Amino acid sequence: MFNFFFGQGMNTFWGAIGAFGTVLAFAVALGQLVNQSKYKNRLLEMEQASEVSSGWLVDERPNISEEEMRQVNGIPSSARLNNNSSLPIYNVFLLSSHLRASENPMDMGISHYKHFDIVAPGEKNIIVMTGGSGAGDHPALAMLFSDSKGITWLRTPKGLLIKMKKEMVNEFLMVYKIDGGPYGNGQSVEVGKP
The missing domain is CATH 1.20.5 (Single alpha-helices involved in coiled-coils or other helix-helix interfaces)
Incomplete structure (x- = not known):
């Protein structure tokens, strides 16, 4: 048993x-x-966002008139914007910052921006205004854009790709007083200026 x-x-x-x-x-x-x-x-x-590199500054002195220089306070620089994807990107803000900028979107120290309603695939040569160099730091560019799925992304000056939720985008635009407004033609705008 x-x-x-x-x-x-x-x-x-x-x-x-x-x-x-x-x-x-x-x-x-x-x-x-x-x-x-x-x-x-x-x-x-x-997939699409990773194919979009933020703009980068090139060592070419841009051709800019005295009138354009007076319109926006800053130092003009030649830059390239590259969309390697096969689709356009939308509501693009090319943001002037600097290499030592924080990777935190709210602490990037944006001085100027350009807004484009749409950027087609390929490379685009543009002139951007920067805050210039100083104290061992150099200008660098960041980019805020929406992909073809409507997802908004931020590419930081160091190349980090951050998905931005709608509330975060709104806060980012408010912090830097950035407005797409009538600047769809790529006009340079100083942060905080209408």
Whole structure:
């Protein structure tokens, strides 16, 4: 009788352990599948945005008139804006900052911006106004834009790509007093100036 209870009980015990192990292995596999799916979805979401590099300054002295210089306080610089994706980007703000700028969107120290309603695929040569160099720091560009899916992204001066939620975009634009307004033609605007 002793053998009957403990023999059967041990089989039941090991059966329960085996069943628990199977359930645990299934849960781990399901968790990995969910994580892989989230990662793949994130890559798909970033697909177009990752093909858009922020503008960069080039060592060419821009051709700019005295009248244009008086309109916006700053130092003119030649820059290139590159959209390597096969689709246009929308509501693009090219932002003058500096290399030592914080990666935190609210602490980037934006001095000037240009707004474009749409930027087609390819490279665009433009003139931007910057705050200039000083104290071992140099001007650099950041870019705020929406992709073809309507997702807004910020490319920081150091190249970090940040997905921006609507509330964050609104706060960003308010902090720097940036307005798309009538500047769809790529006119330079000093931050905080109408």
